[in-house]
Amino acid sequence: MTPSLLSIRNLDVSYPTSRGHARILIGVDLDIARGTSVGLVGESGSGKSTLALALLGLLPENAEIDAQDAMFDSCPDALSPATAQRLRGSDIAMIFQDPMTALNPLFTIGTHLVDIQRRKFPHASQADLWARGERMLVRVGVSDAGNRMRRYPHEFSGGMRQRVVIAMALLVEPKLLIADEPTTALDATIEAQVVDILRDLRSELSAALLVVSHSFGLIAELCDTVIVMYAGTIVETGPVNVVLHDPRHPYAQALLACEIEPLSSIEAAEPLVTIPGTVPDPANRPVGCVFAARCPARHDRCIEPPPLVSQGQGRSFSCWLGVSL
Amino acid sequence: MLRSHSFYIYLGFKLATALLAVAGAVVLLLALTRFIPGDPATVILGSRATPEAVAILNARMGFDKPLAEQAITFFARLFSGDLGEDVFNGRPVLTLVVTALPNTAALAVSAILLAIVIGVPLALLSANCPGGKGDRLIAFVSVGFISTPSFVVSVFLLLFFAVSLRLFPVLGAGDSGNFADQLWHLVLPSAALALGWIGYVARLLRSSLLEVLGESHIRTLRAYGVSETKILLKYALKPAIIPTIAILGMGFGELLGGAVFAEVIFNRPGLGSLIYDAIRTRNYPLVQGSVFVIVLLYVLTNLAADLLQTFLDPRERSRLTSGSGDGR
Numbered sequence: 001m002t003p004s005l006l007s008i009r010n011l012d013v014s015y016p017t018s019r020g021h022a023r024i025l026i027g028v029d030l031d032i033a034r035g036t037s038v039g040l041v042g043e044s045g046s047g048k049s050t051l052a053l054a055l056l057g058l059l060p061e062n063a064e065i066d067a068q069d070a071m072f073d074s075c076p077d078a079l080s081p082a083t084a085q086r087l088r089g090s091d092i093a094m095i096f097q098d099p100m101t102a103l104n105p106l107f108t109i110g111t112h113l114v115d116i117q118r119r120k121f122p123h124a125s126q127a128d129l130w131a132r133g134e135r136m137l138v139r140v141g142v143s144d145a146g147n148r149m150r151r152y153p154h155e156f157s158g159g160m161r162q163r164v165v166i167a168m169a170l171l172v173e174p175k176l177l178i179a180d181e182p183t184t185a186l187d188a189t190i191e192a193q194v195v196d197i198l199r200d201l202r203s204e205l206s207a208a209l210l211v212v213s214h215s216f217g218l219i220a221e222l223c224d225t226v227i228v229m230y231a232g233t234i235v236e237t238g239p240v241n242v243v244l245h246d247p248r249h250p251y252a253q254a255l256l257a258c259e260i261e262p263l264s265s266i267e268a269a270e271p272l273v274t275i276p277g278t279v280p281d282p283a284n285r286p287v288g289c290v291f292a293a294r295c296p297a298r299h300d301r302c303i304e305p306p307p308l309v310s311q312g313q314g315r316s317f318s319c320w321l322g323v324s325l
Numbered sequence: 326m327l328r329s330h331s332f333y334i335y336l337g338f339k340l341a342t343a344l345l346a347v348a349g350a351v352v353l354l355l356a357l358t359r360f361i362p363g364d365p366a367t368v369i370l371g372s373r374a375t376p377e378a379v380a381i382l383n384a385r386m387g388f389d390k391p392l393a394e395q396a397i398t399f400f401a402r403l404f405s406g407d408l409g410e411d412v413f414n415g416r417p418v419l420t421l422v423v424t425a426l427p428n429t430a431a432l433a434v435s436a437i438l439l440a441i442v443i444g445v446p447l448a449l450l451s452a453n454c455p456g457g458k459g460d461r462l463i464a465f466v467s468v469g470f471i472s473t474p475s476f477v478v479s480v481f482l483l484l485f486f487a488v489s490l491r492l493f494p495v496l497g498a499g500d501s502g503n504f505a506d507q508l509w510h511l512v513l514p515s516a517a518l519a520l521g522w523i524g525y526v527a528r529l530l531r532s533s534l535l536e537v538l539g540e541s542h543i544r545t546l547r548a549y550g551v552s553e554t555k556i557l558l559k560y561a562l563k564p565a566i567i568p569t570i571a572i573l574g575m576g577f578g579e580l581l582g583g584a585v586f587a588e589v590i591f592n593r594p595g596l597g598s599l600i601y602d603a604i605r606t607r608n609y610p611l612v613q614g615s616v617f618v619i620v621l622l623y624v625l626t627n628l629a630a631d632l633l634q635t636f637l638d639p640r641e642r643s644r645l646t647s648g649s650g651d652g653r
Contacts, residue, residue, distance in 0.1 A: 056548050058544065058547060058548060085550065086550075088547075088548055088549065088550050089548065089549035089550025089551070090550065093548070093549065094548045096541060096544070096545055096548070097541075098541065101540065101541040101542060102541055102542055102545045103542050103545065104542040104543075104546075104560050104564070105542075105564070105638075105639070105640055106563045106564050106637070106638065106639060107559075107560065107563075115546070115549075115551050115555065116545075116546065116549035116551060118550075118551065118552075119549060119550035119551070152639040152640070152643070154639065154640045154643070155643065165545075168545075168549065172549065
């Protein structure tokens, strides 16, 4: 087995609210081996972005973070504010969701690219960092990079900005690269280009990749393993091809059924599939299975917390169906 | 970088609106004499003046002409640099205004500088730790500064620092030619005028800083471990200061005309005390001429603030200039 880069056990994140504790993440385990790529999938409110931000120590100050174990690259207590602050920008880098707002409109691309390298290379000269930035722009496919370094974000198209954002992440040579919805804000043709860049880089880089997305499609393109999250818990996890071809947890099945097939649904004139109901209120969670209220396969036992079932090929899911099968 | 047509159109539009504002103010000024009960010449000369004397003065001042004609005459003379004459001693209004202006300008500039030098750090301290003890203290002090009228502050500063402690001179603008003495005389009046603006800058800049600090590009920088000091002083301050510039432009324009209290209380020669005396003695040409200059300066400083704002923002800049639109 490859040595683990990141290993988190039993992560809880909650916020104090006037209605009691809002529990955003509950008992989440996350393992990322070096050089592998993990996808985190779930609908809005599933806690996937919270998990990503927790790794960077960027959750709001009132967040209560508690984990049994959080090891990053032989560094214990990786989620503590001090450690997370030390890791981000040097060992962990993040590609943010919306390239349109991820860059400061009043500063040139070059200024951004130089300043974000400071943490990693505190003693390098300004000129060296500028040159590195320019070379990285070339590498992610920005033409006329020397000139583009002196340009402002608004002078770049969405796809070009996302390349800049990817270049930023690569410049700090992270051990873990987190991509939070890296293509959601882009239109389809550019999305394909960005996926290509990320896939190319994956084969060149030694960095592990954590892709956060609501789309199984993107994760299938980029990842080895997938983690399906629902209401702050992991409901199913396993190798991408196993989970995608044969999801076991009813939520994973429902989420996969919601994926829009570009052409088939038009031809068949089928209505788009949705999951009825909404994610439970994090301050008022059900006692048993969190998905029970929306689950088509709900039965009597679902009022008790479901067990974690492991079923060959590295897959595990948490559902009573796994026991009765 | 080549300027495109759109830049000239923008500048032309801005100048045209500025001129329109000035013209409107002039018409209002001229109309003002009409609203004064009775005949302005009678008011000036007193109730016992002979009808001949009143008629002569009315003719000389142009009060007997229709408003439109008065306005045209005013503008026509303006182009030859003539703002009219002092009713009492016949000195050109332009000379009086030009003599008074540097004192007022020095006062307004130093008050605005004080507002920036003290207000900006206060805003940065507040925004660095919103809701903290420092922030709450600064908020309290700022609101206090804003809500105290500058003439009250003037009197208190005068009584305390100049009369009781004798730290600063009491009256006047200092010996002409003695720069240090003039600067020394400037301290109390500019502090009195700046106080409210310090509060404004601290409050306004704090809220725009907090807004910018919540934007995603700041989160990007935090995710790369860019230091909080650099984020605050470089990446947040620049976008946040842009709306503050407009306020400061307005403040500077207002101080040029609004320095009346400080100038009267500290007995400083300047536009404010010039207008104050002119109004008291019904010296209409002097009132019109000096208010015209203040309106002009007000409009010009606002225009300058507008342009500065536009050119600090690269998006606005490239909207108005050509040769940089190849980004897409």
